[in-house]
Amino acid sequence: MSVIAERPLGAVAADNLKDLAQFDSSEVLLGYQKRWIADESPLKIAEKSRRTGITWAEAADATLCASTSKSDGGCNHFYVGSNKEMAREFIEAVAMWAKAFDRAAGDIQEEVLVDDDKDILTFVVYFASGFKVQALSSNPSNLRGMQGNVTIDEAGFHERLAEVLKAALALTMWGARVRLISTHNGVDNLFNQLIIDSRAGRKRYSVHTITLDDACKEGLYQRICQMTRKQWSQADEDEWKAGLLKDTATEEDALEEYYCVPKQGGGAYIPRGLIERAQRKGIPVLTYEAPQDFTKWSQAQREAEIKAFCYEQLQPQLDQLTDANQHAFGEDFARSGDLSVFVPISILPNTRLRVPFMVELRNLTYDQQKQIMIYILDRLPRWVGAAFDGTGNGGYLAEAAALKYGEDMVDQVHLNIGWYRDWMPKFKAKFEDGDIEIPKSQDVLDDLRKIQMNKGVPQIEKGSGKGADGKQRHGDSAVGLCMAVRATYMEGAPIEYQALPANDRWGDNPESDDYQDDFKGAW
Known part of the structure:
Protein backbone atom coordinates (compact mmCIF):
# COMPACT_ATOMS: atom_id res chain seq x y z
CA MET A 1 0.00 0.00 0.00
CA CYS A 260 6.90 35.00 -6.03
CA VAL A 261 8.61 37.72 -8.09
CA PRO A 262 12.40 37.65 -7.62
CA LYS A 263 14.00 41.09 -7.49
CA GLN A 264 15.55 42.59 -10.61
CA GLY A 265 13.26 40.52 -12.77
CA GLY A 266 11.99 43.16 -15.18
CA GLY A 267 12.74 44.04 -18.80
CA ALA A 268 12.68 42.19 -22.12
CA TYR A 269 12.44 38.45 -21.64
CA ILE A 270 14.51 37.21 -24.59
CA PRO A 271 17.70 39.21 -25.25
CA ARG A 272 17.97 40.76 -28.69
CA GLY A 273 21.24 38.92 -29.36
CA LEU A 274 19.59 35.52 -28.91
CA ILE A 275 16.74 36.45 -31.27
CA GLU A 276 19.12 37.68 -33.97
CA ARG A 277 21.20 34.53 -33.61
CA ALA A 278 18.10 32.44 -34.33
CA GLN A 279 17.01 34.46 -37.38
CA ARG A 280 17.73 33.06 -40.85
CA LYS A 281 17.54 34.68 -44.26
CA GLY A 282 15.37 32.91 -46.78
CA ILE A 283 12.53 31.92 -44.41
CA PRO A 284 9.51 33.72 -45.89
CA VAL A 285 6.75 35.50 -44.00
CA LEU A 286 3.71 35.17 -46.27
CA THR A 287 1.03 37.82 -45.78
CA TYR A 288 -2.55 38.29 -46.84
CA GLU A 289 -4.71 41.30 -46.02
CA ALA A 290 -8.36 41.06 -46.97
CA PRO A 291 -9.77 43.92 -49.05
CA GLN A 292 -12.09 46.30 -47.20
CA ASP A 293 -15.18 44.95 -48.95
CA PHE A 294 -14.14 41.29 -48.56
CA THR A 295 -17.18 40.42 -46.43
CA LYS A 296 -19.45 41.68 -49.24
CA TRP A 297 -18.04 39.18 -51.70
CA SER A 298 -19.97 36.01 -52.33
CA GLN A 299 -18.88 32.88 -50.52
CA ALA A 300 -17.65 31.42 -53.81
CA GLN A 301 -15.55 34.52 -54.49
CA ARG A 302 -13.97 34.46 -51.04
CA GLU A 303 -13.18 30.75 -51.24
CA ALA A 304 -11.71 31.12 -54.73
CA GLU A 305 -9.52 34.05 -53.68
CA ILE A 306 -8.07 32.16 -50.71
CA LYS A 307 -7.71 28.95 -52.70
CA ALA A 308 -5.55 30.86 -55.15
CA PHE A 309 -3.47 32.35 -52.33
CA CYS A 310 -2.91 28.90 -50.87
CA TYR A 311 -1.91 27.37 -54.17
CA GLU A 312 0.33 30.22 -55.30
CA GLN A 313 1.96 31.18 -51.98
CA LEU A 314 1.71 28.26 -49.57
CA GLN A 315 2.00 25.22 -51.80
CA PRO A 316 5.59 25.94 -52.97
CA GLN A 317 6.67 26.17 -49.33
CA LEU A 318 4.79 23.02 -48.32
CA ASP A 319 6.34 21.14 -51.24
CA GLN A 320 9.79 21.71 -49.70
CA LEU A 321 8.89 19.94 -46.46
CA THR A 322 9.98 16.35 -46.09
CA ASP A 323 8.32 13.51 -44.23
CA ALA A 324 11.75 12.65 -42.84
CA ASN A 325 10.94 15.21 -40.14
CA GLN A 326 7.98 15.52 -37.83
CA HIS A 327 6.13 18.83 -37.76
CA ALA A 328 3.89 20.87 -35.51
CA PHE A 329 1.74 23.97 -35.84
CA GLY A 330 1.12 27.09 -33.74
CA GLU A 331 -1.42 29.87 -34.11
CA ASP A 332 -2.28 33.26 -32.64
CA PHE A 333 -5.73 34.52 -33.57
CA ALA A 334 -7.14 37.92 -34.49
CA ARG A 335 -10.17 38.84 -36.54
CA SER A 336 -9.47 42.55 -37.07
CA GLY A 337 -6.82 45.04 -36.01
CA ASP A 338 -4.08 42.65 -34.95
CA LEU A 339 -2.81 39.74 -37.02
CA SER A 340 -3.61 36.07 -37.09
CA VAL A 341 -0.32 34.22 -37.38
CA PHE A 342 0.10 30.59 -38.51
CA VAL A 343 3.44 28.98 -37.69
CA PRO A 344 4.31 25.52 -39.01
CA ILE A 345 7.50 24.18 -37.45
CA SER A 346 9.83 21.33 -38.39
CA ILE A 347 11.27 19.08 -35.68
CA LEU A 348 14.83 18.33 -36.77
CA PRO A 349 17.25 15.78 -35.28
CA ASN A 350 18.50 16.52 -31.76
CA THR A 351 15.24 18.39 -30.99
CA ARG A 352 16.27 21.40 -33.08
CA LEU A 353 13.36 23.36 -34.48
CA ARG A 354 13.06 25.26 -37.75
CA VAL A 355 10.20 27.46 -38.93
CA PRO A 356 9.99 26.83 -42.73
CA PHE A 357 7.61 29.75 -43.29
CA MET A 358 5.08 31.89 -41.44
CA VAL A 359 1.68 33.19 -42.50
CA GLU A 360 0.31 36.54 -41.33
CA LEU A 361 -3.36 37.31 -42.00
CA ARG A 362 -5.09 40.64 -41.49
CA ASN A 363 -8.84 41.33 -41.37
CA LEU A 364 -9.63 37.90 -42.79
CA THR A 365 -13.00 36.26 -42.14
CA TYR A 366 -13.30 33.29 -39.78
CA ASP A 367 -14.18 30.87 -42.57
CA GLN A 368 -11.25 31.87 -44.76
CA GLN A 369 -8.82 31.62 -41.85
CA LYS A 370 -10.20 28.13 -41.33
CA GLN A 371 -9.71 27.44 -45.04
CA ILE A 372 -6.01 28.34 -44.85
CA MET A 373 -5.52 26.46 -41.59
CA ILE A 374 -6.96 23.26 -43.08
CA TYR A 375 -4.94 23.69 -46.27
CA ILE A 376 -1.70 23.78 -44.28
CA LEU A 377 -2.50 21.02 -41.80
CA ASP A 378 -3.79 18.65 -44.49
CA ARG A 379 -0.40 18.95 -46.21
CA LEU A 380 1.94 19.18 -43.22
CA PRO A 381 4.04 15.99 -43.16
CA ARG A 382 3.90 13.83 -40.02
CA TRP A 383 2.53 16.51 -37.75
CA VAL A 384 2.30 15.62 -34.08
CA GLY A 385 0.17 18.42 -32.72
CA ALA A 386 -1.16 21.95 -33.07
CA ALA A 387 -1.66 24.64 -30.43
CA PHE A 388 -4.33 27.28 -31.01
CA ASP A 389 -5.18 30.47 -29.18
CA GLY A 390 -8.61 29.48 -27.90
CA THR A 391 -9.16 32.74 -25.99
CA GLY A 392 -12.27 34.75 -26.87
CA ASN A 393 -13.01 34.78 -30.60
CA GLY A 394 -10.03 32.50 -31.16
CA GLY A 395 -12.18 29.70 -29.79
CA TYR A 396 -13.87 29.37 -33.20
CA LEU A 397 -10.74 28.35 -35.08
CA ALA A 398 -9.39 26.26 -32.20
CA GLU A 399 -12.65 24.35 -31.95
CA ALA A 400 -12.84 23.87 -35.71
CA ALA A 401 -9.37 22.34 -35.71
CA ALA A 402 -10.19 20.06 -32.77
CA LEU A 403 -13.39 18.86 -34.43
CA LYS A 404 -11.60 18.07 -37.68
CA TYR A 405 -8.37 16.54 -36.38
CA GLY A 406 -9.29 15.38 -32.88
CA GLU A 407 -8.68 16.84 -29.43
CA ASP A 408 -5.55 14.72 -29.00
CA MET A 409 -4.01 16.60 -31.91
CA VAL A 410 -5.15 20.10 -31.00
CA ASP A 411 -4.46 22.02 -27.79
CA GLN A 412 -7.09 24.75 -27.40
CA VAL A 413 -5.07 27.14 -25.24
CA HIS A 414 -6.67 29.71 -22.97
CA LEU A 415 -3.92 32.28 -22.61
CA ASN A 416 -3.44 33.22 -18.96
CA ILE A 417 -0.65 33.82 -16.46
CA GLY A 418 -0.33 30.13 -15.66
CA TRP A 419 0.13 29.19 -19.31
CA TYR A 420 2.74 31.91 -19.88
CA ARG A 421 4.55 30.87 -16.69
CA ASP A 422 4.71 27.24 -17.83
CA TRP A 423 5.52 27.62 -21.53
CA MET A 424 7.48 30.83 -22.02
CA PRO A 425 10.56 29.39 -20.21
CA LYS A 426 10.56 26.38 -22.57
CA PHE A 427 10.22 28.80 -25.50
CA LYS A 428 13.08 30.98 -24.27
CA ALA A 429 15.25 27.89 -23.70
CA LYS A 430 15.19 27.17 -27.43
CA PHE A 431 16.82 30.55 -28.09
CA GLU A 432 19.29 30.16 -25.24
CA ASP A 433 20.35 26.72 -26.47
CA GLY A 434 20.51 27.77 -30.13
CA ASP A 435 17.87 25.17 -31.02
CA ILE A 436 15.45 27.25 -33.11
CA GLU A 437 15.53 28.97 -36.51
CA ILE A 438 13.01 31.70 -37.36
CA PRO A 439 12.49 34.24 -40.16
CA LYS A 440 14.90 37.16 -40.38
CA SER A 441 12.22 39.82 -40.06
CA GLN A 442 12.27 43.07 -38.12
CA ASP A 443 8.59 42.63 -37.30
CA VAL A 444 9.22 39.17 -35.84
CA LEU A 445 12.14 40.50 -33.81
CA ASP A 446 10.04 43.39 -32.50
CA ASP A 447 7.20 41.01 -31.59
CA LEU A 448 9.55 38.81 -29.59
CA ARG A 449 10.91 41.86 -27.78
CA LYS A 450 7.37 42.57 -26.61
CA ILE A 451 7.60 39.59 -24.27
CA GLN A 452 8.24 41.40 -21.00
CA MET A 453 8.51 40.30 -17.37
CA ASN A 454 5.34 41.34 -15.55
CA LYS A 455 5.23 40.43 -11.85
CA GLY A 456 7.71 37.67 -12.48
CA VAL A 457 5.81 36.12 -15.39
CA PRO A 458 6.83 36.60 -19.05
CA GLN A 459 3.84 38.03 -20.92
CA ILE A 460 3.11 40.10 -24.01
CA GLU A 461 3.53 43.80 -23.19
CA LYS A 462 0.24 45.66 -23.04
CA GLY A 463 -0.54 48.17 -25.76
CA SER A 464 -0.32 47.89 -29.52
CA GLY A 465 2.57 48.82 -31.76
CA LYS A 466 3.11 49.22 -35.46
CA GLY A 467 4.94 47.00 -37.89
CA ALA A 468 7.22 47.90 -40.77
CA ASP A 469 4.12 48.55 -42.90
CA GLY A 470 2.85 51.09 -40.37
CA LYS A 471 -0.09 48.89 -39.40
CA GLN A 472 -1.06 47.58 -36.00
CA ARG A 473 0.49 44.49 -34.47
CA HIS A 474 0.74 43.29 -30.88
CA GLY A 475 3.42 40.68 -30.45
CA ASP A 476 1.35 38.36 -32.64
CA SER A 477 4.17 36.32 -34.14
CA ALA A 478 5.72 35.87 -30.67
CA VAL A 479 2.58 34.13 -29.43
CA GLY A 480 2.33 32.07 -32.62
CA LEU A 481 5.94 30.95 -32.30
CA CYS A 482 5.51 30.04 -28.64
CA MET A 483 2.37 28.07 -29.55
CA ALA A 484 4.34 26.20 -32.21
CA VAL A 485 7.06 25.28 -29.73
CA ARG A 486 4.38 24.12 -27.29
CA ALA A 487 2.88 21.91 -30.04
CA THR A 488 6.23 20.16 -30.57
CA TYR A 489 5.78 18.62 -27.11
CA MET A 490 2.61 16.84 -28.27
CA GLU A 491 2.67 13.22 -29.40
CA GLY A 492 -0.44 12.85 -31.51
CA ALA A 493 -1.02 11.28 -34.89
CA PRO A 494 -3.58 12.68 -37.33
CA ILE A 495 -6.67 10.65 -38.07
CA GLU A 496 -6.51 9.09 -41.52
CA TYR A 497 -9.52 9.96 -43.65
CA GLN A 498 -10.54 10.62 -47.24
CA ALA A 499 -12.51 13.76 -47.95
CA LEU A 500 -15.72 13.50 -49.93
CA PRO A 501 -15.64 15.29 -53.29
CA ALA A 502 -18.25 17.80 -52.08
CA ASN A 503 -15.91 18.91 -49.31
CA ASP A 504 -13.14 19.83 -51.75
CA ARG A 505 -14.96 21.63 -54.51
CA TRP A 506 -11.82 22.45 -56.51
CA GLY A 507 -9.52 19.57 -55.64
CA ASP A 508 -5.84 20.12 -54.99
CA ASN A 509 -4.99 21.84 -58.23
CA PRO A 510 -6.35 25.34 -58.93
CA GLU A 511 -5.25 24.93 -62.53
CA SER A 512 -7.76 22.12 -63.07
CA ASP A 513 -10.73 22.73 -65.39
CA ASP A 514 -13.22 22.49 -62.51
CA TYR A 515 -11.30 25.07 -60.52
CA GLN A 516 -10.93 27.46 -63.44
CA ASP A 517 -14.63 27.26 -64.25
CA ASP A 518 -15.68 27.93 -60.67
CA PHE A 519 -13.07 30.63 -60.20
CA LYS A 520 -14.19 32.50 -63.31
CA GLY A 521 -17.83 31.98 -62.49
CA ALA A 522 -17.32 33.47 -59.05
CA TRP A 523 -16.40 36.75 -60.66
Missing part, protein backbone atom coordinates in the same frame (compact mmCIF):
# COMPACT_ATOMS: atom_id res chain seq x y z
CA SER A 2 1.38 3.41 -0.88
CA VAL A 3 1.66 6.05 1.78
CA ILE A 4 -0.44 8.50 -0.19
CA ALA A 5 -3.29 6.01 -0.48
CA GLU A 6 -3.90 5.93 3.26
CA ARG A 7 -3.45 9.62 3.97
CA PRO A 8 -6.26 11.46 5.71
CA LEU A 9 -7.04 15.16 5.26
CA GLY A 10 -8.85 14.58 1.99
CA ALA A 11 -5.54 14.45 0.10
CA VAL A 12 -6.20 13.34 -3.45
CA ALA A 13 -4.24 12.78 -6.63
CA ALA A 14 -3.41 15.98 -8.47
CA ASP A 15 -5.27 14.83 -11.59
CA ASN A 16 -8.46 14.10 -9.63
CA LEU A 17 -8.90 17.30 -7.63
CA LYS A 18 -12.27 18.80 -6.91
CA ASP A 19 -12.81 22.52 -6.98
CA LEU A 20 -10.65 23.57 -4.04
CA ALA A 21 -11.33 27.28 -4.32
CA GLN A 22 -14.17 27.02 -1.76
CA PHE A 23 -12.99 27.13 1.84
CA ASP A 24 -14.16 24.21 3.97
CA SER A 25 -13.63 24.81 7.68
CA SER A 26 -13.81 21.06 8.37
CA GLU A 27 -10.76 20.34 6.19
CA VAL A 28 -7.42 20.38 7.98
CA LEU A 29 -5.38 21.40 4.94
CA LEU A 30 -6.13 23.93 2.21
CA GLY A 31 -6.22 22.99 -1.45
CA TYR A 32 -2.68 24.03 -2.36
CA GLN A 33 -1.33 22.22 0.71
CA LYS A 34 -3.13 19.04 -0.37
CA ARG A 35 -1.74 19.30 -3.86
CA TRP A 36 1.77 19.72 -2.47
CA ILE A 37 1.44 16.53 -0.41
CA ALA A 38 -0.24 14.61 -3.24
CA ASP A 39 2.59 15.39 -5.67
CA GLU A 40 4.92 12.41 -5.35
CA SER A 41 7.49 13.69 -7.84
CA PRO A 42 11.07 12.68 -6.93
CA LEU A 43 12.04 16.37 -7.07
CA LYS A 44 9.71 19.25 -6.38
CA ILE A 45 9.91 22.96 -5.63
CA ALA A 46 7.50 25.33 -3.88
CA GLU A 47 8.00 29.01 -4.65
CA LYS A 48 5.72 30.69 -2.19
CA SER A 49 4.47 33.75 -0.44
CA ARG A 50 5.47 34.11 3.19
CA ARG A 51 3.47 32.22 5.83
CA THR A 52 1.24 30.20 3.53
CA GLY A 53 1.74 26.97 5.48
CA ILE A 54 3.63 24.85 2.96
CA THR A 55 6.26 23.87 5.54
CA TRP A 56 3.45 22.89 7.93
CA ALA A 57 1.97 20.65 5.24
CA GLU A 58 5.44 19.25 4.55
CA ALA A 59 5.68 18.28 8.24
CA ALA A 60 2.46 16.29 7.83
CA ASP A 61 3.91 14.49 4.82
CA ALA A 62 7.15 13.75 6.67
CA THR A 63 5.18 12.35 9.62
CA LEU A 64 3.11 10.04 7.45
CA CYS A 65 6.16 8.75 5.60
CA ALA A 66 8.35 8.18 8.67
CA SER A 67 5.54 6.49 10.61
CA THR A 68 4.85 4.00 7.81
CA SER A 69 6.54 0.62 7.66
CA LYS A 70 9.27 -0.02 5.11
CA SER A 71 7.10 -2.55 3.25
CA ASP A 72 4.50 0.17 2.71
CA GLY A 73 6.99 2.75 1.47
CA GLY A 74 8.09 4.44 4.67
CA CYS A 75 11.52 6.01 5.15
CA ASN A 76 13.48 8.54 7.18
CA HIS A 77 12.92 12.23 6.56
CA PHE A 78 15.59 14.91 7.00
CA TYR A 79 14.78 18.59 7.33
CA VAL A 80 17.43 21.19 6.48
CA GLY A 81 16.45 24.71 7.52
CA SER A 82 18.49 27.87 7.46
CA ASN A 83 18.50 28.35 11.26
CA LYS A 84 17.90 26.58 14.56
CA GLU A 85 14.49 28.16 15.18
CA MET A 86 13.13 26.77 11.90
CA ALA A 87 14.45 23.31 12.79
CA ARG A 88 12.70 23.29 16.16
CA GLU A 89 9.45 24.60 14.65
CA PHE A 90 9.42 21.85 12.01
CA ILE A 91 10.05 19.06 14.51
CA GLU A 92 7.36 20.43 16.84
CA ALA A 93 4.94 20.34 13.89
CA VAL A 94 5.93 16.71 13.23
CA ALA A 95 5.22 15.81 16.87
CA MET A 96 1.83 17.53 16.61
CA TRP A 97 0.94 15.66 13.42
CA ALA A 98 2.02 12.34 14.92
CA LYS A 99 -0.41 12.89 17.76
CA ALA A 100 -3.18 13.99 15.39
CA PHE A 101 -2.64 10.94 13.17
CA ASP A 102 -2.37 8.65 16.21
CA ARG A 103 0.96 7.37 14.96
CA ALA A 104 3.21 5.77 17.58
CA ALA A 105 6.09 8.18 18.14
CA GLY A 106 8.43 9.17 20.92
CA ASP A 107 8.87 12.64 22.34
CA ILE A 108 11.06 15.20 20.64
CA GLN A 109 14.67 14.35 21.37
CA GLU A 110 17.78 16.43 21.14
CA GLU A 111 20.88 14.83 19.67
CA VAL A 112 24.38 16.11 19.08
CA LEU A 113 26.08 15.92 15.70
CA VAL A 114 29.68 16.86 15.02
CA ASP A 115 29.58 19.66 12.47
CA ASP A 116 33.01 20.88 11.33
CA ASP A 117 34.53 19.87 14.66
CA LYS A 118 31.71 21.63 16.51
CA ASP A 119 28.90 19.97 18.47
CA ILE A 120 25.57 20.88 16.84
CA LEU A 121 22.27 20.24 18.58
CA THR A 122 19.68 18.57 16.34
CA PHE A 123 16.03 17.71 16.94
CA VAL A 124 14.52 14.33 16.11
CA VAL A 125 11.32 12.30 16.49
CA TYR A 126 11.53 8.49 16.34
CA PHE A 127 8.58 6.36 15.22
CA ALA A 128 7.59 2.78 15.99
CA SER A 129 8.17 2.02 12.31
CA GLY A 130 11.90 2.33 12.96
CA PHE A 131 12.17 5.55 10.95
CA LYS A 132 12.69 9.12 12.13
CA VAL A 133 12.23 12.74 11.20
CA GLN A 134 15.37 14.71 11.98
CA ALA A 135 16.26 18.37 11.60
CA LEU A 136 19.84 18.91 10.49
CA SER A 137 22.00 22.00 10.11
CA SER A 138 22.71 23.41 6.67
CA ASN A 139 26.19 21.87 6.55
CA PRO A 140 26.16 19.59 3.46
CA SER A 141 28.31 16.98 5.22
CA ASN A 142 25.46 16.18 7.61
CA LEU A 143 23.60 14.42 4.79
CA ARG A 144 26.51 12.18 3.90
CA GLY A 145 25.75 8.57 4.69
CA MET A 146 22.07 9.29 5.38
CA GLN A 147 19.17 7.70 3.54
CA GLY A 148 15.70 9.18 3.29
CA ASN A 149 13.68 12.07 1.92
CA VAL A 150 15.11 15.58 2.28
CA THR A 151 13.36 18.93 2.71
CA ILE A 152 15.46 22.06 2.16
CA ASP A 153 13.45 24.91 3.63
CA GLU A 154 13.94 28.58 2.70
CA ALA A 155 16.30 27.24 0.07
CA GLY A 156 16.81 30.68 -1.44
CA PHE A 157 18.49 31.82 1.78
CA HIS A 158 21.01 28.98 2.22
CA GLU A 159 24.56 30.24 1.81
CA ARG A 160 25.70 26.88 0.42
CA LEU A 161 22.56 25.75 -1.41
CA ALA A 162 24.47 24.17 -4.32
CA GLU A 163 26.48 21.97 -1.95
CA VAL A 164 23.47 21.05 0.21
CA LEU A 165 21.50 20.17 -2.90
CA LYS A 166 24.37 18.11 -4.28
CA ALA A 167 24.46 16.05 -1.08
CA ALA A 168 20.67 15.68 -1.02
CA LEU A 169 20.40 14.56 -4.64
CA ALA A 170 22.82 11.71 -3.95
CA LEU A 171 20.10 10.18 -1.77
CA THR A 172 17.72 9.95 -4.74
CA MET A 173 19.82 7.12 -6.21
CA TRP A 174 18.01 4.79 -3.80
CA GLY A 175 14.55 6.23 -4.31
CA ALA A 176 14.54 9.14 -1.86
CA ARG A 177 12.83 12.42 -2.71
CA VAL A 178 14.01 16.00 -2.43
CA ARG A 179 11.80 19.03 -1.74
CA LEU A 180 12.83 22.68 -1.97
CA ILE A 181 10.62 25.28 -0.29
CA SER A 182 11.30 29.03 -0.25
CA THR A 183 10.26 32.57 -0.87
CA HIS A 184 12.46 34.20 -3.50
CA ASN A 185 15.77 35.89 -2.78
CA GLY A 186 16.74 37.63 -6.00
CA VAL A 187 16.62 36.79 -9.67
CA ASP A 188 20.20 35.48 -9.75
CA ASN A 189 19.73 33.14 -6.80
CA LEU A 190 20.22 29.41 -7.47
CA PHE A 191 16.70 28.75 -6.19
CA ASN A 192 15.27 30.97 -8.94
CA GLN A 193 17.57 29.47 -11.56
CA LEU A 194 16.36 25.97 -10.69
CA ILE A 195 12.77 27.12 -11.20
CA ILE A 196 13.62 28.72 -14.55
CA ASP A 197 15.46 25.59 -15.72
CA SER A 198 12.60 23.36 -14.55
CA ARG A 199 10.01 25.37 -16.47
CA ALA A 200 12.28 25.31 -19.50
CA GLY A 201 12.48 21.52 -19.29
CA ARG A 202 16.19 21.43 -18.41
CA LYS A 203 15.53 20.17 -14.88
CA ARG A 204 12.89 17.66 -13.80
CA TYR A 205 11.58 19.42 -10.71
CA SER A 206 7.82 19.77 -10.33
CA VAL A 207 7.18 23.45 -9.55
CA HIS A 208 4.34 24.70 -7.32
CA THR A 209 3.66 28.45 -7.18
CA ILE A 210 1.68 29.81 -4.23
CA THR A 211 1.27 33.59 -4.21
CA LEU A 212 -0.62 35.44 -1.50
CA ASP A 213 -3.60 35.74 -3.85
CA ASP A 214 -3.44 32.02 -4.72
CA ALA A 215 -3.46 31.10 -1.03
CA CYS A 216 -6.29 33.47 -0.17
CA LYS A 217 -8.45 32.14 -3.00
CA GLU A 218 -8.24 28.74 -1.34
CA GLY A 219 -8.96 30.01 2.15
CA LEU A 220 -5.74 31.18 3.84
CA TYR A 221 -7.27 34.25 5.47
CA GLN A 222 -10.45 32.35 6.27
CA ARG A 223 -8.31 29.77 8.05
CA ILE A 224 -6.57 32.57 9.98
CA CYS A 225 -9.98 33.89 11.02
CA GLN A 226 -11.05 30.38 12.03
CA MET A 227 -7.96 29.91 14.21
CA THR A 228 -8.22 33.38 15.80
CA ARG A 229 -12.03 33.11 16.26
CA LYS A 230 -12.68 36.13 14.09
CA GLN A 231 -15.62 36.59 11.75
CA TRP A 232 -14.43 36.55 8.13
CA SER A 233 -15.48 39.12 5.55
CA GLN A 234 -14.10 39.93 2.11
CA ALA A 235 -13.58 43.54 3.16
CA ASP A 236 -11.46 42.47 6.13
CA GLU A 237 -9.44 40.12 3.93
CA ASP A 238 -8.78 42.87 1.39
CA GLU A 239 -7.71 45.24 4.17
CA TRP A 240 -5.44 42.56 5.66
CA LYS A 241 -3.70 41.95 2.33
CA ALA A 242 -3.34 45.65 1.65
CA GLY A 243 -1.74 46.12 5.06
CA LEU A 244 0.82 43.37 4.42
CA LEU A 245 1.87 44.97 1.16
CA LYS A 246 1.88 48.51 2.55
CA ASP A 247 4.08 47.50 5.49
CA THR A 248 6.76 46.07 3.20
CA ALA A 249 9.66 48.44 2.58
CA THR A 250 9.32 48.70 -1.20
CA GLU A 251 6.96 47.52 -3.93
CA GLU A 252 9.76 45.31 -5.25
CA ASP A 253 10.11 43.69 -1.82
CA ALA A 254 6.36 43.15 -1.59
CA LEU A 255 6.29 41.41 -4.95
CA GLU A 256 9.16 39.16 -3.93
CA GLU A 257 7.79 38.34 -0.48
CA TYR A 258 4.16 37.78 -1.41
CA TYR A 259 3.92 37.24 -5.18
